[in-house]
Structure formats: C-alpha cells, structure tokens
Amino acid sequence: MRKLVAIILLCFFIQTGESCTIFSLYPNGQHWVGRTFDWAYGHGLVYTNKRNVTKTSLKLLPTDVTSTWTSKYGSVTFNQFGREFPTGGMNEAGLLIDALELKSSIFPQADTRPSFNELQFMQYVLDNYGSIEALANDLKSIRLSPVGSKLHYFVCDVNQCMTVEYIDGEVVTHSGSTLPISGIANNTYEEHVDYARDFITFGGDKSIVLDSKDSLDRFVRSNYNAKFINQSTDPVQTLFGFLEDVGSTNNRWQLIYNQDEKTITFRTQTHLDKQRKVDLVKIDFSCITSTQYFDLDSDTAGDVNVAFRDFDSEVNLQVIKKSVKMQGLPAALSGRLAIYPSETQCN
Template identity: 25%
Template sequence: MIKKIYLSLLIAMITSNLIYPCSAIVLKNENQILLAKNFDWTYHDGIIIKNLRSISKTAYYTHQGEPAQWTSKYGSITFNQNGKEMPYGGMNEKGLVVEMLWLDLTKYNINEEKKYLNELEWIQYQLDNFETVQQVIDHLNEVKIYPIKGKIHYILTDKTGESVIIEYLNGMPTTYKKEANVCQTITNHSVHQSEPYKNQIKGIRKNNTAPTYRYYQLEQKISNFKVKTELNEAYAFNVLQKVTIPKGDFRTMWSIVYNVHQKSISFLTDTHKEIKNIRLPDLDFGEELTYFPLHQNEIINLSRELKSFTEHISYSYLSPSLIHLGFDETVTKDISQHQFLQSKGVSSYFASNYFHFEISIPLEEEKQTVFIAVMDSEEQFKKREVVTGGYLYGTVPNNGTLMVHIYGLKNGKYSMLTFIDNNKNRNLDFDKQGKAMEKYATFSHFTFANENELTFSSTSADFSISNAQVAVKWNH
C-alpha cells in the first residue's frame, strides 16, 4: 500500500497573481450569529441570484455515472460568477449559510460509486435541501463531489448557532464542528495545518496574501472577542478589513456579512464600497428567477430591486469567468445551457474533453522540500505561470508518496517540472558542467545536458483521461 503524505507549513504560488486566498469567520454570541467572508480572486464581475424553491434540478454531467437529481425545498440568495447552480456561497430562507475557500491539498474521491455533483453545485445542493448544519452532516455521504476545477473546503453555520468546516483531504469528507457561541475561522490551509498558528506568528510572512497570517489575525479577533461585545455588521466588516488584500491583480473583490437571525445579507465590493443589503424575508421564492449586479452603489436596499434573470444574462457573466479559469468557449456554452434546461445528460463536452491529473511523487527521506509546477503552453512556461491548482511548494515532514491532484484540464499537451529543492531557492540548480544538482522529473523522458535545455517541449507530453495518472521517476 502506498503511504500517502501531504505538504505541510508552506503552499505558495509561482507568481503572486495565482495565489488563491479567501478568509471566513463565524462570529457568535447569545444575540447574533454572523458569517463574514472576504472573496479574494483575480476575476472581478459578480452577481447575486434569487434561487427559487420547488425547482427540479440535475447535476451537470461530468463523467460516466449518475448525476444527482433533487427538487429545491428552500429558496436562497447566492453570490455567483459562473451562472446559476454554481455559486461561491449563499444563505437560504431557513438561515443556513454555506461558503467556500480554496484549499490546495483537497482530494475528492472521484472513483466512488455514488451520485455526483461538482464542487460548486454542492453549495447550491445544501442550500436547496437543508435547514441546519447537522442536517448537512447527516446527509454528507449521500453524494460525491466530482469537480470541474476547484480544490476547496467549506464553512457553514445556521440558526442554531452551530458551525462546521468540511474538508476533503483523502477522498472522504472530514467535519470540524463548533457548538453555539463558539466562534470559528478558516483561510486556505486545512484545519490541521492552521491550528499551530492560532497564537503565534513565528516564521509567518506578515502579509495578507499569506493564509497563515490571515488565520492568525482572525484567531486573535476570536481570542479577544468578548461575549458582551455588540455584535453587528459593522463589527464584522471591521474584522474582514484586517485581512483584506486591498490592491493588485489579486485582491479582495467583495466582502459579505450574513446575519443568520435576521436572514439578511450585507456586502460591499472593491470598487463600490457602499454597503448594500438584502433581506430574505422580503423576497418571494415562489416566483421569478431574479438577480442583481454586485458592483454598483446606486441601489443600497436590493430586496425589491432584483431583475429578471435569463440564460442570455447568465451567459454574459458565466462565460468570461469560466474562460478565466481555463475552460474553452464550447464548455461554457454547454454548462450554461444545462443550468437552464436541467436535463439529465448521458454525455457532455466536459466529459469528453477534460480530465483530472493525479501525480504521485516518491519521497525517500523525511523533511524534503518539494517543488512542482504544471503549465499548458510555451507562453505559460516562459512567464512561469501555472494552470489553476498546478503549483505546490512546501516541506514534507515524512517520507512516502506525495499525491498531487489538478482538476478540470482540457485534453492536450502539458509541461511539468518537479524537483527536491535542497537549496530551498525554488530553482532547479545546475553545476558548472551543466548537470542538475538536485533530483528532478518532468513529463518527458528527456535528460538535460544544461539549464538551457529546460523548455516547454522538453518537459511536456500529451494527456487525456486515458493517461492522467502519473508516477514520477526521478532523474539523478
């Protein structure tokens, strides 16, 4: 049996615009329950959608198997970039809140024989079907996640005051639940990785692009939180401000505060900083699918201002967002049409043309530092830009096999460079004779005579679902 291990301490991106932060915190006392979230990303546009109850739904067909089917019991308000049915987070009319954040070490059990949905449909599924955190936990193993791109974990809360973080680290969901009046926070490392940084920042880069630093700041807010503190939206936005990434291509695009007891949502965006709000009790979830753009200051109370939402409007947001994630136009049209038709498919463009990498990297010693980068073009290689989810760098505490998963890549040619970074400089080092000084591997069988031979073509191979499981063999 392969001993599977995971990176600890440090996971960083090869270029600063390809990190994947987000921060979330659940603040609770006897009078209030607030879930506050910063959405940090490189793509700007977004909308809120009013999702209806009593709508029959079918998950998007991604592979041979049975997509999940259900009928929505509850209406919800969600924050979306990728059309309806694939939100980043939201609240339903019973007060259940679900949000997601990036987690690079995520591994879904894609081969499990269960009805499936993708990682964002999972959010809408919970909002459609359940009232409480405990109900979500009780039904967690009824469906599996077959992702189209994202490696994410989830944070939820409800009217009882319970909250939970749900992570998929080795195929199976793991839950970390907190009772009423016990606050909870998470950023972009697993719960297990994050906990050592609750009360100390030694060795942490003191910058909000660092997940551990944001986690530390939020935990300090929890530690200093007094039960009698006046807990309201202003307080929560102030907490989010402490972990905001204010500028750059990668920045905080919007900040949200969900008020569970009032069933209201307040938010602001990076370009429109007036706080907008919407109250779910003021909405009719029995008629007309509606939406509203996030980035505007003209209308503050959105409850009675939502506009009719059509596939044409949905596609105008969905297509550029999914293309930004690396999908082609054909699959964006396929997904958009499915979201409005909701028919049970037996094939899809995604299923025929996209695959998931599983890369196994053998580590013979403890505490080795591993570099891996996957790129999909000569241009990306020259710029040192990786595919979404295609870069890991960190120190592995144990020997064994490091499993790396990259989801939702189109069939084609990909380049990989991985090496044991003995010098911890994130470079494959060569001696004066041009020989590599560190163990390395690529997708090709080419052995480099010198550093100049390290190119996209010399490190790449063609891939599809037929050969997507790659076992690394080191060159010495």
C-alpha cells in the same frame, strides 16, 4: 460535438479565491459570518433561487453519477459561473455555505454514489438542508467530483458551524467540540488550529501577526478580532474593518451574513463606498414567480431587494462568458453552463 464536450470537460477549471478568509462571530447574541472573496476578478450576479424546483446534477465528467432532487428551501447566492453554480450563499432557513481554496485536498475516487461538481454541491446543500447536523449525516452518501478547483467548505446554520474538507480521499468535518475556533482560510482546519495554539487568547503567548496575508496568520487574526466584536457600537462597520484587514489586494467581495435576521450585507472592491443589503425575509421564493438577479457591478446602494430584476438568460450567459474567457477556458463551456437553468422544473 462529443469530442468538443470531452475537451471542455478535461479543461474545465473553476477557481475561487486563494486568499479568502471566513469566520463566525456573535455580536448582540446573534450568529453572524464574515467572509472575504479574494480573486482575480469580482464581477458576478446575486441570484434568488426558488424552492420546489426539480433539478438533476450536471454531468461534467464521464465518471459522474447524476442525482435528481427538488429544492426544499429558497436561497440567495453569489455566482460567477451563472445561475445554479454559486461561490456561496445562504438559504431561507439561515444555513449558509461558502468555499475557499485548499490546494492539499484529495477527493474520493469515482464510485456509484451521486456526485456533484464543486460549485453545484453548494447549491445542492442550500436547496436541501436547514441544519449542519442533517448535512453531516448525508455527506458520506454523496461524492464530490471536482472539475478543477480544490476547495474546502464552511457551513453554518443559525446555531453552529462546520468545516467540510476532503483529506486522503475521505470527507472530514469539524463541528461542535471539534471546532474550537470557528473559521477557516486556506490551510486544513487542523493546520489552522495547531498554528493558533501559540498565540495569545488561543493558549499561547505570541503576539498576533499584524498585516500578514499568510493563510495561517489571517486565520488567527480574523478570529482574534472576532472575540472583541461586542465592544463595537456598530458591528457591521467593525466587521467590514475586520474583512478589510485580512483581505488581499484582490479582495473583491466582503460579505456579512446575519443568520438570525437572514440578511446579507456586502460591498465590492469596485464600490467600496456603497454598502448593499439583501433581506431574504422579503423575497418570494415560490417557483411560480421568476428567479431574479442583482448585478454586482451595479452602483445601487442600500436595500437592494428592490433592485433585483427577473432572470435574463442573456445576462447570465454574458457573465459566464466573461468568467470563462478570463480563466482561459474553452468558449463552448459557456453554452453548457448557461443552458442548465432551462433544464430545471418548477413543481
């Protein structure tokens, strides 16, 4: 059994979209974030995650150092590898975090700091933080211990955003005055900003490159478009158009976070005609009630709060198995990820 686990850990390889784009904007004076999720498959579950739940980080590598915490905030997350291992989401304080691929990432060497794999890190952030300032103060006291994917992160509270990257083994953040353009794609933030300076409205005179799916061009075009959001009478539909513009042929999910209203409006490639909306204000985040889920393959449209169902361990397992199989991972990994929620405890 130990040998099998060792093989799983060596082979564990979670990936998010390599052509994703995320950016923030301010229609009607509110703080919104738009995000594309471009990947080989689009199945997944939307989970409600409860406050006052005690968790211990999952140890996947021999050098991992576990940490235990109790969630301060409830959240809604989008998950392909099961409950507690999201690709991104937003908590009830309005703080959101999403991950995009950054192949040049170099993460810290193993040390004595508490460590988190690249997906559970996002759940940890949503569980514990209501502002990027609080998160920024703690980032150097924890260690990212990825088990395959090289990612960087976009984190926003209701007032501002921050990028989190790992460059040459050190965590590097941009926020406030060091975040002149609020978004990222699949290059480092500095590479994005350096490239954007040549284009109109960003300091240069070059025309915006239309139709290009290159990471740098997607970054420029998405943030250029965002400058004109207040000219729209329907910000949601206009923003979906922006997301369609920068998405690839594998643009599986389009997510729109309204952090002031604490809603997530989304559509999926399999149901582009069906706009869905989750309202976090309407969710009971007390852990004495069941965690709930919404299946992204459902054909339900509109307000989907009423379509959430109580947590089902078998449904969770089947989604994990599907992801594990599609990425050619060891089948036994599914069981380890699926059992993790049972190791958490409501207080």
